[in-house]
Amino acid sequence: EAGVTQSPTHLIKTRGQQATLRCSPISGHTSVYWYQQALGLGLQFLLWYDEGEERNRGNFPPRFSGRQFPNYSSELNVNALELEDSALYLCASSQRADTQYFGPGTRLTVL
Amino acid sequence: GESVGLHLPTLSVQEGDNSIINCAYSNSASDYFIWYKQESGKGPQFIIDIRSNMDKRQGQRVTVLLNKTVKHLSLQIAATQPGDSAVYFCAETLSGNTPLVFGKGTRLSVIA
Numbered sequence: 083e084a085g086v087t088q089s090p091t092h093l094i095k096t097r098g099q100q101a102t103l104r105c106s107p108i109s110g111h112t113s114v115y116w117y118q119q120a121l122g123l124g125l126q127f128l129l130w131y132d133e134g135e136e137r138n139r140g141n142f143p144p145r146f147s148g149r150q151f152p153n154y155s156s157e158l159n160v161n162a163l164e165l166e167d168s169a170l171y172l173c174a175s176s177q178r179a180d181t182q183y184f185g186p187g188t189r190l191t192v193l
Numbered sequence: 194g195e196s197v198g199l200h201l202p203t204l205s206v207q208e209g210d211n212s213i214i215n216c217a218y219s220n221s222a223s224d225y226f227i228w229y230k231q232e233s234g235k236g237p238q239f240i241i242d243i244r245s246n247m248d249k250r251q252g253q254r255v256t257v258l259l260n261k262t263v264k265h266l267s268l269q270i271a272a273t274q275p276g277d278s279a280v281y282f283c284a285e286t287l288s289g290n291t292p293l294v295f296g297k298g299t300r301l302s303v304i305a
Contacts, residue, residue: 086236117295124298138291172237174236182239184236184238185236
């Protein structure tokens with residue numbers, strides 16, 4: 083069974099641009115979670131989608147947004163990129179609301 | 194490789210020894226706990242979980258202990274191998290209602 087997949091693997095943007103990151107959950111999983119892993123800060127919760135709706139949001143500004151599609155895949159959009167947005171962005175999926183399985187991440191670099 | 198923190202606590206163990214990684218969790222109401230392993234350049238990998246109605250759970254070469262009185266979680270790895278070298282995170286949640294909250298992580302270094 084395929085695990086969580088994310089694309090792209092790496093993304094390089096400049097300040098002020100927009101970034102779009104994508105995630106495909108494990109087949110049968112309806113929940114998708116996004117986390118930011120910045121250097122020295124561990125994993126910080128960003129967004130949680132379930133059945134197409136946003137269920138919870140972490141302490142991040144509104145320029146971090148996303149959506150979940152009918153096939154349960156998800157997109158994370160980051161507008162007006164800032165240097166401190168450089169991080170590894172991890173997507174996780176779950177069938178229940180608790181056991182989450184992670185993808186390999188997208189490394190976003192903002193120059 | 195991937196660096197997940199400049200100031201992570203580090204545990205160095207000899208190959209074949211047992212490892213114990215500790216975690217203090219924050220919310221006394223949390224009722225579900227997970228240990229993840231993150232190797233360099235990869236996403237976190239699920240290792241083992243435990244619910245608050247248990248104080249011990251065993252898997253293959255790993256054991257998780259939960260002490261709710263002092264809000265402490267530990268991961269024991271038996272006969273540690275070089276492939277166990279990674280950063281280990283504990284995570285807590287209130288089942289079904291809150292997203293996972295992760296600890297800061299511990300870097301395990303296995304000396305061959």
